[in-house]
Amino acid sequence: MTRRLVWEVIEGSYPTDKIIIEVPPDDEILPERDFYDQLESKTGKETVEFAKQIIKDCETLDLYLFWNDASFTIRLPDPQGSDVKIPIFRVEKNGHVNLSFSGGAFKKVELSMDMAISSAADTAKLFKGIKPRPNRPWVWDKDSTLSELRKVYPQFMDRVKKYIDDITKEGEKSSR
Secondary structure (H helix, E strand, O other): OOOEEEEEEOOEEEEEEEEEEEOOOOOHHHHHHHHHHHHHHHOOHHHHHHHHHHHHHHHHOOOEEEEEEOOOEEEEEOOOOOOOOEEEEEEEEEEEEOOOOOHHHHOOOOHHHHHHHHHHHHHOOOOOOOOOOOOEEEOOOOOOOOOHHHHHHHHHHHHHHHHHHHHHHHHHOOOO
């Protein structure tokens, strides 16, 4: 089984180009290795192993892994079949975790923002001191850390799976 890795070349706040490569599952490539090295220097080996577990778990859900210089983002392919990948969450090399800004992707594929807002509210409740951002309720008002996420990881992933199911069901309805 190969892994599909995507790097986005970003200028400003919008991706302008993508590089897609397929690699064997156990091979690390330079941006990935750099990410793990930086993450380990800030958080320790145990956190790196947890980040790798997150990636494996998301790959089993057929989610896309997008790397950039400072983070990786987990994204869902548009259930309607367009080339849009809907951001779910992001892990940064400083050990922070946040919900990716899915508002633009939802608008592009014409999905209801209610699902993203509900997911942000439900996942925020898992962490102390995090709530949906007032002016962008589909994201959190501050980051979590990987160590905080580890404590609630099963519940977080259960909610991610529900979010994916909700998006998929609505996407299927829209494509009829």
